[in-house]
Amino acid sequence: MKKIGILGGGQLGMLLAQSIVRHGAEALIYDPDPQAPACRSVRTSINSNWQDKHALSAFLSQCDAATYEFENIPHESLAELNHTTPIYPSLDVLKITQNRANEKAFLKNNSLPHVPYIESENISQLEEKINSLIFPIIIKSTTGGYDGKSQLLVKTKENLIELLSPSKSKKLPSFPIIAEHAINLYMEASCITALSKNGEKSVFPVFENVHTNHILDTTTVPANIPPEITAAIQKLALQASVRLGVTGILCTEFFITRKESVVKSAHTIDEYNLYINEFAPRPHNSGHVTISSCNLSQFDALSRILLDIPIGNPVIHENKYFCMANLLGDIWLDQSTEVGANINLSSLNRYKDEAVEIILYGKEQARSGRKMGHLVTCGPTLQQAKVLALQIRDALNNSSALK
Amino acid sequence: MKKIGILGGGQLGMLLAQSIVRHGAEALIYDPDPQAPACRSVRTSINSNWQDKHALSAFLSQCDAATYEFENIPHESLAELNHTTPIYPSLDVLKITQNRANEKAFLKNNSLPHVPYIESENISQLEEKINSLIFPIIIKSTTGGYDGKSQLLVKTKENLIELLSPSKSKKLPSFPIIAEHAINLYMEASCITALSKNGEKSVFPVFENVHTNHILDTTTVPANIPPEITAAIQKLALQASVRLGVTGILCTEFFITRKESVVKSAHTIDEYNLYINEFAPRPHNSGHVTISSCNLSQFDALSRILLDIPIGNPVIHENKYFCMANLLGDIWLDQSTEVGANINLSSLNRYKDEAVEIILYGKEQARSGRKMGHLVTCGPTLQQAKVLALQIRDALNNSSALK
Numbered sequence: 153m154k155k156i157g158i159l160g161g162g163q164l165g166m167l168l169a170q171s172i173v174r175h176g177a178e179a180l181i182y183d184p185d186p187q188a189p190a191c192r193s194v195r196t197s198i199n200s201n202w203q204d205k206h207a208l209s210a211f212l213s214q215c216d217a218a219t220y221e222f223e224n225i226p227h228e229s230l231a232e233l234n235h236t237t238p239i240y241p242s243l244d245v246l247k248i249t250q251n252r253a254n255e256k257a258f259l260k261n262n263s264l265p266h267v268p269y270i271e272s273e274n275i276s277q278l279e280e281k282i283n284s285l286i287f288p289i290i291i292k293s294t295t296g297g298y299d300g301k302s303q304l305l306v307k308t309k310e311n312l313i314e315l316l317s318p319s320k321s322k323k324l325p326s327f328p329i330i331a332e333h334a335i336n337l338y339m340e341a342s343c344i345t346a347l348s349k350n351g352e353k354s355v356f357p358v359f360e361n362v363h364t365n366h367i368l369d370t371t372t373v374p375a376n377i378p379p380e381i382t383a384a385i386q387k388l389a390l391q392a393s394v395r396l397g398v399t400g401i402l403c404t405e406f407f408i409t410r411k412e413s414v415v416k417s418a419h420t421i422d423e424y425n426l427y428i429n430e431f432a433p434r435p436h437n438s439g440h441v442t443i444s445s446c447n448l449s450q451f452d453a454l455s456r457i458l459l460d461i462p463i464g465n466p467v468i469h470e471n472k473y474f475c476m477a478n479l480l481g482d483i484w485l486d487q488s489t490e491v492g493a494n495i496n497l498s499s500l501n502r503y504k505d506e507a508v509e510i511i512l513y514g515k516e517q518a519r520s521g522r523k524m525g526h527l528v529t530c531g532p533t534l535q536q537a538k539v540l541a542l543q544i545r546d547a548l549n550n551s552s553a554l555k
Numbered sequence: 556m557k558k559i560g561i562l563g564g565g566q567l568g569m570l571l572a573q574s575i576v577r578h579g580a581e582a583l584i585y586d587p588d589p590q591a592p593a594c595r596s597v598r599t600s601i602n603s604n605w606q607d608k609h610a611l612s613a614f615l616s617q618c619d620a621a622t623y624e625f626e627n628i629p630h631e632s633l634a635e636l637n638h639t640t641p642i643y644p645s646l647d648v649l650k651i652t653q654n655r656a657n658e659k660a661f662l663k664n665n666s667l668p669h670v671p672y673i674e675s676e677n678i679s680q681l682e683e684k685i686n687s688l689i690f691p692i693i694i695k696s697t698t699g700g701y702d703g704k705s706q707l708l709v710k711t712k713e714n715l716i717e718l719l720s721p722s723k724s725k726k727l728p729s730f731p732i733i734a735e736h737a738i739n740l741y742m743e744a745s746c747i748t749a750l751s752k753n754g755e756k757s758v759f760p761v762f763e764n765v766h767t768n769h770i771l772d773t774t775t776v777p778a779n780i781p782p783e784i785t786a787a788i789q790k791l792a793l794q795a796s797v798r799l800g801v802t803g804i805l806c807t808e809f810f811i812t813r814k815e816s817v818v819k820s821a822h823t824i825d826e827y828n829l830y831i832n833e834f835a836p837r838p839h840n841s842g843h844v845t846i847s848s849c850n851l852s853q854f855d856a857l858s859r860i861l862l863d864i865p866i867g868n869p870v871i872h873e874n875k876y877f878c879m880a881n882l883l884g885d886i887w888l889d890q891s892t893e894v895g896a897n898i899n900l901s902s903l904n905r906y907k908d909e910a911v912e913i914i915l916y917g918k919e920q921a922r923s924g925r926k927m928g929h930l931v932t933c934g935p936t937l938q939q940a941k942v943l944a945l946q947i948r949d950a951l952n953n954s955s956a957l958k
Binding site: 153166167170173174175176177178179189191192193194195197444447448461462464469472497507508509510511512513514516525530 | 556569570573576577578579580581582592594595596597598600847850851864865867872875900910911912913914915916917919928933
């Protein structure tokens with residue numbers, strides 16, 4: 153029986169592990185936390201830290217192939233390990249996608265659309281390049297950020313000058329950054345592609361994402377854009393996957409603006425401008441929506457690639473719209489739910505027929521903004537699916553009194 | 556975090572365990588075989604035999620609630636164990652459903668439709684009751700049989716007399732049996748009901764089942780019967796669940812005949828006669844089809860009952876037909892696939908878009924007739940879904956040459 157190692161034990165690892173098992177193989181998890189969600193879904197998990205080269209090597213050595221469910225494992229550590237297990241997508245892909253500067257350079261070098269940006273050793277050194285910046289800008293650390301962590305919006309040149317003034321600049325953190333033009337977003341979208349070892353290429357439908365406080369809030373599918381824009385996004389996502397050399401799955405996140413085409417680096421069709429924001433060479437939280445909406449999920453696609461099973465063509469259920477809403481720790485905190493317990497779901501009774509999926513990750517500790525679960529609704533229009541998802545979530549938010 | 560124990564580690568236990576984990580809880584498996592499919596989907600499994608009262612008690616004691624995924628665990632052994640963990644459905648239900656004589660008596664006493672039958676201490680003693688039998692008959696052991704094991708078809712009175720003749724009767728096994736009238740089947744159907752601790756009752760759509768060599772071959776949904784027959788089946792399934800006192804899920808299998816109403820014990824509507832064949836108070840192989848066809852699966856329904864989450868109303872995706880085809884060990888044997896390996900699925904490439912689900916149970920040993928996996932197809936008509944499922948399976952059967 154084939155053994156597949158997953159580096160990381162969060163909800164994405166949990167759902168991937170379950171898919172691997174349903175494809176007749178065994179999944180193994182590596183995560184520092186023995187209480188990580190995925191550890192409950194496998195027979196074998198190794199719980200040690202990301203710096204433990206001995207444990208990582210031993211883990212990989214017992215697997216036929218490996219993948220990862222989050223990309224903040226330094227690729228250098230992985231590259232130095234003593235094992236012969238293939239890792240998909242390759243560490244070359246990870247090297248690019250886990251560093252924003254590398255990612256932007258990749259987009260630039262491959263003529264893939266992207267927002268104009270400037271790279272800098274740290275925030276202070278932005279001063280030298282101030283005249284090249286198109287304001288407003290977002291300053292992002294090149295490594296380690298997720299869910300909007302280590303990001304800073306600077307609206308005007310004057311604001312940046314003030315930030316860099318001697319009295320304030322001392323407090324600025326010193327790490328490599330990129331400063332990118334903050335465009336006036338019409339929509340955020342994502343597109344997952346799946347590429348097998350023997351050249352099969354599959355593309356998922358395009359998702360429409362809404363972020364609140366930089367955290368993914370809802371994903372609706374299919375995205376409310378004309379078919380030619382959908383096709384252009386899918387084509388760009390596939391081009392990027394091929395150029396990156398991905399074997400596995402890749403989530404490409406897009407920014408979409410309308411009408412104003414301020415910058416040349418966009419991919420423009422009619423009044424729509426497309427920009428690739430960033431990549432995740434792994435299952436993605438927006439891809440949760442594939443479980444109930446498509447004939448195969450992002451997890452199935454990756455399992456099949458890892459196990460040499462034909463991927464298939466992901467197709468959304470006809471004439472249906474789906475909306476995934478994240479359930480954040482705030483609901484648990486509002487309900488004053490004890491550690492390790494689930495929230496009171498009794499309010500679901502009122503809406504139970506329309507929720508096609510409720511997944512709780514079983515994280516023991518609720519924190520504000522922490523992804524604790526998600527729900528998916530289905531409706532005859534995009535609007536109805538979305539209204540329903542928000543209604544159900546609001547009911548959960550307000551159900552502490554029912555407890 | 557709640558812990559749910561599952562007695563039995565087959566494919567039904569595997570899929571139930573995954574659903575429990577996705578509902579934010581922990582699943583534990585008890586199965587004599589450490590290589591049982593479900594053991595790969597949980598952190599903790601206890602591998603000891605069904606007679607080991609100490610291990611069974613210890614297992615149940617560490618769970619908040621327990622259930623079972625096959626019903627051949629003698630309820631007496633379970634009843635004698637030292638633990639306080641509630642088991643759903645209760646052992647009173649199991650006592651009835653694991654014994655065909657009890658099951659038939661239950662149907663009779665509750666005026667639920669059933670095929671006429673006679674109970675006997677063993678086959679030999681059928682002689683005394685020979686004039687009460689309506690031929691052809693099927694003789695079934697009262698306990699322990701599944702997939703048609705321990706069943707014998709006797710076409711005529713003369714055949715039975717011959718079977719009971721002194722020269723042959725010595726070879727007959729001696730265990731309690733029932734002899735039931737073998738009716739001329741128009742269709743076999745099943746209906747899963749889900750009943751919560753606080754009185755919520757949910758009914759799944761009616762499935763149409765085809766058995767080959769007594770083993771479930773295909774399940775299509777919705778069953779090709781008029782709406783009033785579907786409603787009658789759902790009503791009877793629910794009535795039976797309530798009378799049995801089920802908390803959990805129950806699969807009720809039905810026989811359907813048309814026109815000829817030879818026996819009074821049928822439930823007749825127009826020219827359709829309905830009979831309850833048997834019960835399974837657990838997830839059922841025909842219920843695999845619920846995973847892709849409904850907004851919630853049989854596994855989700857049971858998980859929610861065990862975890863005190865509202866069940867919801869199972870609804871089939873509109874205007875769609877689904878067909879589940881079992882993949883038996885014969886495919887593996889035909890492909891001369893080594894132990895523990897999966898079959899060559901490359902032929903799926905030709906059909907990949909229409910197969911909405913392929914689940915492989917990862918059983919290490921292929922045997923003729925052993926359930927090794929299943930696939931589900933989706934189509935705009937029942938006929939198209941079914942033809943496609945059989946085509947894909949045939950292609951797998953014939954793909955050994957491709958290997």
